Amino acid sequence: xxxxxxxxxxxxxxxxxxxxxxxxxxxxxxxxxxxxxxxxxxxxxxxxxxxxxxxxxxxxxxxxxxxxxxxxxxxxxxxxxxxxxxxxxxxxxxxxxx
Amino acid sequence: xxxxxxxxxxxxxxxxxxxxxxxxxxxxxxxxxxxxxxxxxxxxxxxxxxxxxxxxxxxxxxxxxxxxxxxxxxxxxxxxxxxxxxxxxxxxxxxxxxxxxxxxxxxxxxxxxxxxxxxxxxxxxxxxxxxxxxxxxxxxxxxxxxxxxxxxxxxxxxxxxxxxxxxxxxxxxxxxxxxxxxxxxxxxxxxxxxxxxxxxxxxxxxxxxxxxxxxxxxxxxxxxxxxxxxxxxxxxxxxxxxxxxxxxxxxxxxxxxxxxxxxxxxxxxxxxxxxxxxxxxxxxxxxxxxxxxxxxxxxxxxxxxxxxxxxxxxxxxxxxxxxxxxxxxxxxxxxxxxxxxxxxxxxxxxxxxxxxxxxxxxxxxxxxxxx
Numbered sequence: 001x002x003x004x005x006x007x008x009x010x011x012x013x014x015x016x017x018x019x020x021x022x023x024x025x026x027x028x029x030x031x032x033x034x035x036x037x038x039x040x041x042x043x044x045x046x047x048x049x050x051x052x053x054x055x056x057x058x059x060x061x062x063x064x065x066x067x068x069x070x071x072x073x074x075x076x077x078x079x080x081x082x083x084x085x086x087x088x089x090x091x092x093x094x095x096x097x098x
Numbered sequence: 099x100x101x102x103x104x105x106x107x108x109x110x111x112x113x114x115x116x117x118x119x120x121x122x123x124x125x126x127x128x129x130x131x132x133x134x135x136x137x138x139x140x141x142x143x144x145x146x147x148x149x150x151x152x153x154x155x156x157x158x159x160x161x162x163x164x165x166x167x168x169x170x171x172x173x174x175x176x177x178x179x180x181x182x183x184x185x186x187x188x189x190x191x192x193x194x195x196x197x198x199x200x201x202x203x204x205x206x207x208x209x210x211x212x213x214x215x216x217x218x219x220x221x222x223x224x225x226x227x228x229x230x231x232x233x234x235x236x237x238x239x240x241x242x243x244x245x246x247x248x249x250x251x252x253x254x255x256x257x258x259x260x261x262x263x264x265x266x267x268x269x270x271x272x273x274x275x276x277x278x279x280x281x282x283x284x285x286x287x288x289x290x291x292x293x294x295x296x297x298x299x300x301x302x303x304x305x306x307x308x309x310x311x312x313x314x315x316x317x318x319x320x321x322x323x324x325x326x327x328x329x330x331x332x333x334x335x336x337x338x339x340x341x342x343x344x345x346x347x348x349x350x351x352x353x354x355x356x357x358x359x360x361x362x363x364x365x366x367x368x369x370x371x372x373x374x375x376x377x378x379x380x381x382x383x384x385x386x387x388x389x390x391x392x393x394x395x396x397x398x399x400x401x402x403x404x405x406x407x408x409x410x411x412x413x414x415x416x417x418x419x420x421x422x423x424x425x426x427x428x429x430x431x432x433x434x435x436x437x438x439x440x441x442x443x444x445x446x447x448x449x450x451x452x453x454x455x456x457x458x459x460x461x462x463x464x465x466x467x468x469x
Contacts, residue, residue, distance in 0.1 A: 009133050009155060013174060043174035047158035051178045059157045093157040 002033055003088040010048070010091070014041040019088060028083035030062060031074040048091060063090040100469055102424050103168065104432055104453070105149065106440055107136035107462035112151055114169045115453050119426055121444040124453045130172060131163065138419055138462040139169075140206050145213035146466050150232055152203040152218070160202055162218075162232045175232035179203070179220055182239035188222065189251040198222045198242070205419060207262035210269060217288075219259030223250060223276040225288060238288040241274060246293060246310045253277035253313050253332075254378075260418055261317045265324040265341075273327065273342065278313035281329065283342050294342030298331060315358045316418040320367035328370050328397070330360040330418070335372055337397050348397025353384050359421035363446060364429040368396040371423075371431060371447060373416040381436075382413035390433070392447050406450030407441065414439070419462035426467055434460025 004020040011017065022036040031054075038045045049056050054074065056062070061070045065079045065087050081087035104115040111129025130136075134153045142148040151163040151172060160179065163172040185198035201221040209215035214231040224242050226235045241247075241259075250257060261275035272284045273294075280295040293309045303311045313332035320326065329336040329345065333356050336345045349355035354374045363369035370393050376384045383389060387410065390403040414437035424430040431447050434440045438457040443450045 007157070010158060012132065013158075013161060043161070046177045047161065052180060057157070057159060096156070 001085045002028060002036070002082065003085055004033065004037055005088045005090045006044075007091060007093040009093065010044060013043055013047065016041070021085075027075070028078045029075045030069070030072060030078065033078065033089055059094040059096055061092045061094050063092055064088070100426060100467060102426070102430060103141070103146075103466040103468055104422070104440065104442075105139035105141065105151075105169065105462075105464045105466070106434055106454075106457065106460060107138050107151070107419075108434075108438070108458035108460050109135055110458035112136040112139055112153075113454070113457060115440065117453075121426075121430055121442055122451070126454055127169070129458075130169075131161075134161070135202075136461065137202060138205050138464070140208055140464045141466045142208040142213040142216075144209065144211050146468060148208070148213040148231075150206045150208060150216050152206055154202040160200070162203065162206075164232050176228065176234050179218070179224075179226055179235055180237070181224060181242070182237040186248065188247060188257065189249060191252060193251075195248070198224070200224075201256060204258045204260045205262055207264065210264055210266055217262050217264075217272075219262050219274065221256045221258040222252075223257045223259040223279060225259055225262070225274055227288065240284070240289050241282060241291040244282075244291045244293075246279070249310055250276065250279040251311065261314070263317060263319050263327075265319075266321045267324050271324070271341070273317060273319075275314040275317050275329075277315065278332070279310050280312040281314050281317060281327075281342055294338075295345070296343065297338075297345035297347075298336065299334070299347075300332065316360050318360045318362050318370070320362040323367045326367065326396075328360050328362060330357050330372055332356065332378060335360065335397060348393070350393070350398035350400055352391055352400050353389075353402075357416075358418040359416055359433065361421045361423050361431070363431075364423050364425040365427075366394070366429075366446075369394050369446070370397065371421065372400075373421070373433065375415060381415040386410055386412050388412040388414065388435075390431070390443075390447055390450075403443070403447040403450070405448060406443075417461055419464075420460050422463045422465040424465045424467045430465065432463050432465050434463040436460065 002022045101118045106113040111132045113128030137152045139151040147168045149165040153161040187195035190196035205219040207217045218226040263273040265271035283294045298312045388407040391400040414435035421433040431443045436459040
């Protein structure tokens, strides 16, 4: 079970409260987590990464385990603590863009 | 008596204002989509319960919302706006080629007769269409690709397609306006387009006969006379009597002919409204006095409407999509300001009152006249 924390504006868009818990099959990476997230909440498609390029939107960041993972390649495995559900994967609105 | 539902888009959410036909007691709901920019909301003429909203943010881009119950609830629908084919380039501010990049939806124009069909005017300027209630969108590439697209440049607010008008008498005819490219017309349901800017003069363009490059701010039409269009250009208020083939200036005695919105009385096709703004550098009313100007002669002769509007220390702006008219017997006029006020006149502009005073900056105002 992967724990994902969305920024407030995306929690409202997806009509969720608190953390989102996702089952991710296969390797746990930025791509597989976002695929599972968008599968559960289709309205989030295009709001975290670009529809076509699948690149992270400029003012969205990914944090976990007190590290900024925003610039990691999409298929890089996420930390074990995220994969095991010990730590959440944080999707963050940068301190700009709002 | 009927009533009205006013749809207000702001920098930080949407608001729905409702009243009966007297338009003196208002219910305010919102903010909907709190924290997001709502560039535009508009209801379907064919089904007033169907409302489309353009929701965007710098963080998370574009979302389209749809209501099927008159704005009580909304659901996100499709938000994938991909330009047709290889997008190519337009001119950047410095004249260099710049790739076409989708930024946001400025304007949503529902079909006159099908609630599931809606057009979207976007930045960077392009025209999109959905025929499934906003779930999926495809570009009508004939506009961007008609030939002059590579010459278009953005205005200060971005290169936006902000006006879409469907001719009610000839639905295959459409008009679109782009800042800063100009006005365009299609006679085949948006498949092919041509510029219709003859007669426009823009001091920033050295060629007096330039077909494109004009900073059109807004175009308005009266449904009973679709060959007549009124235009608020960057500077100059203009009119065409032949569906855009030629334009002439009707600024007349306006204190300044810079401004953004323009609209037409619901029952008097020669009665039009503008809000003069001091200049392109000074986006506030002349002398700090908020005045709507009305012409009952189709332009040239204008009167200031001030009763109920602030006549000192007022330095707000009224943006291009922030004026609307209802179709009650006594035509109501509405506009919103960048200071967060939404004003109504229930008597065609003679008297004004604020509906709300302290919203976020108002980006758009539309009104639905309800049975």
